[in-house]
Amino acid sequence: MADFDAIVVGSGCAGAVAAHELASAQKNTLVIERGERNGAKNMSGGRLYTHSLAAVFPEYKTEAPLERRIAHERLSFITDDACTTVDFSSGQMLVPNSDSYSVLRAEFDEWLSSKAESAGAEYINGIAVEGLLKDDSGRVIGVRAGDDEISADIVILADGVNSLLSKEAVGFKAPLPSTMAVGIKQVIELPEAVISDRLLSQDGDGAAWLFVGDATHGHIGGGFMYTNRASISLGLVATISDLFTAKRPIYQMLEDLKAHSAVAPLIKGGKVVEHSGHMVPEGGLKMMPPLTADGVMLAGESAMMCINLGYMVRGMDYAIAAGMHAGRAAAAALNKGDTSAAGLADYQKALEDSFVLQDLRQFSGFPHFMESTTRLFKEYPQMLSDVMNTLFVVDGRPVAPLKKSLKPIVKQVGLINMLKDVRGGIKAL
Numbered sequence: 105m106a107d108f109d110a111i112v113v114g115s116g117c118a119g120a121v122a123a124h125e126l127a128s129a130q131k132n133t134l135v136i137e138r139g140e141r142n143g144a145k146n147m148s149g150g151r152l153y154t155h156s157l158a159a160v161f162p163e164y165k166t167e168a169p170l171e172r173r174i175a176h177e178r179l180s181f182i183t184d185d186a187c188t189t190v191d192f193s194s195g196q197m198l199v200p201n202s203d204s205y206s207v208l209r210a211e212f213d214e215w216l217s218s219k220a221e222s223a224g225a226e227y228i229n230g231i232a233v234e235g236l237l238k239d240d241s242g243r244v245i246g247v248r249a250g251d252d253e254i255s256a257d258i259v260i261l262a263d264g265v266n267s268l269l270s271k272e273a274v275g276f277k278a279p280l281p282s283t284m285a286v287g288i289k290q291v292i293e294l295p296e297a298v299i300s301d302r303l304l305s306q307d308g309d310g311a312a313w314l315f316v317g318d319a320t321h322g323h324i325g326g327g328f329m330y331t332n333r334a335s336i337s338l339g340l341v342a343t344i345s346d347l348f349t350a351k352r353p354i355y356q357m358l359e360d361l362k363a364h365s366a367v368a369p370l371i372k373g374g375k376v377v378e379h380s381g382h383m384v385p386e387g388g389l390k391m392m393p394p395l396t397a398d399g400v401m402l403a404g405e406s407a408m409m410c411i412n413l414g415y416m417v418r419g420m421d422y423a424i425a426a427g428m429h430a431g432r433a434a435a436a437a438l439n440k441g442d443t444s445a446a447g448l449a450d451y452q453k454a455l456e457d458s459f460v461l462q463d464l465r466q467f468s469g470f471p472h473f474m475e476s477t478t479r480l481f482k483e484y485p486q487m488l489s490d491v492m493n494t495l496f497v498v499d500g501r502p503v504a505p506l507k508k509s510l511k512p513i514v515k516q517v518g519l520i521n522m523l524k525d526v527r528g529g530i531k532a533l
């Protein structure tokens with residue numbers, strides 16, 4: 105008999121939720137998390153869409169350490185000295201289940217794991233799982249962590265984007281640099297009221313703000329800012345293959361963004377209290393490995409479940425939903441006494457029926473669009489700035505007809521290229 109019904113590797117969004125579901129179904133569940141504290145090593149820009157959390161924890165609003173409800177979406181196209189911003193707010197964004205909140209992962213993951221523990225899951229912290237145990241047929245029958253070998257009827261890999269185990273489990277090959285981005289972030293502390301005033305938010309609500317263009321010095325990627333209760337999360341995500349050609353390292357780009365006239369006044373006087381860096385899988389559905397093999401399942405970013413659309417990054421709601429479905433399917437397979445790949449087929453089906461695989465399929469063409477449309481990051485922000493300068497700068501010289509002023513600006517990109525890019529963008533979304 106195995107030591108445990110189930111072992112979950114990693115206690116991020118996917119792992120803690122999978123463990124909660126298994127333990128709630130009375131399965132003897134062990135979570136192994138390499139961080140001394142759950143969430144200590146985890147990172148996101150910081151905005152969580154709540155719908156998937158509500159499906160597992162209907163009471164989350166009164167319990168979860170949520171920072172600010174996001175009431176403003178801002179998207180800025182920046183050049184070195186200009187910024188054109190779209191600011192969107194709507195009642196629909198605030199309706200329960202369509203709303204989103206900024207979160208800080210150290211606190212949020214700690215809460216998620218406390219839910220799994222209260223449901224009965226056991227935790228071992230501070231030890232990394234280094235390998236999988238397999239029987240002669242190749243079926244996964246447990247894990248190797250430090251000097252220990254621990255067996256289980258099912259192992260769920262929720263060990264995130266840098267999974268060392270997914271290759272062993274399902275033969276996942278290392279992703280190409282063009283399908284991976286690097287993300288860096290600083291948390292900048294400021295008084296709660298100062299953040300509300302500077303971001304023009306009401307009732308303690310907050311903003312999600314993305315920056316395209318000079319944030320990454322024209323390279324594929326962008327900057328992000330999320331308002332927490334008493335801090336601001338500010339960072340950059342940039343595609344690795346494109347960063348090779350950058351003249352400045354990414355951490356310098358972040359310092360430049362902090363000094364940009366669109367950002368500096370918002371963080372002025374703030375104290376950097378945290379730095380972090382992490383990979384972001386950007387390849388979408390096309391880079392996803394198989395989700396199951398005999399005795400093992402993958403959930404969250406260990407299976408590359410993440411999308412980066414330039415105006416939004418989503419991974420946490422996918423990880424929570426995948427963790428929920430993985431935990432439930434594993435519990436059902438344990439009840440049937442069949443944790444082979446065939447016995448776990450309900451997991452794939454549940455994800456196919458849910459937003460997780462449907463979204464990833466919907467956006468499967470977007471990574472290629474972003475990679476092949478580099479004008480988005482340089483020429484278009486510049487074009488917008490030139491158009492705005494034409495409209496708003498008054499210097500006493502006679503004003504030329506708008507058509508005449510706009511013609512050379514549009515010509516820099518070319519009308520055909522613009523039409524091609526708009527068409528490509530619409531097709532990819």
Ligand SMILES: Cc1cc2nc3c(=O)[nH]c(=O)nc-3n(C[C@H](O)[C@H](O)[C@H](O)COP(=O)(O)OP(=O)(O)OC[C@H]3O[C@@H](n4cnc5c(N)ncnc54)[C@H](O)[C@@H]3O)c2cc1C
Binds near residue numbers: 145287381
């Ligand atoms: C810069 C950046 C910005 C982002 N912004 C957003 C955003 O705004 N909104 C959003 O929804 N998503 C965002 N994401 C994506 C989101 O953070 C991830 O999709 C999400 O955290 C994935 O959850 P997970 O549970 O799969 O993995 P993780 O949260 O990475 O958890 C994996 C866990 O496994 C543990 N672990 C790893 N290896 C081992 C091992 N061998 N043994 C034991 N434990 C192990 C880790 O310590 C960790 O606790 C962002 C990501 C980055 C990097």
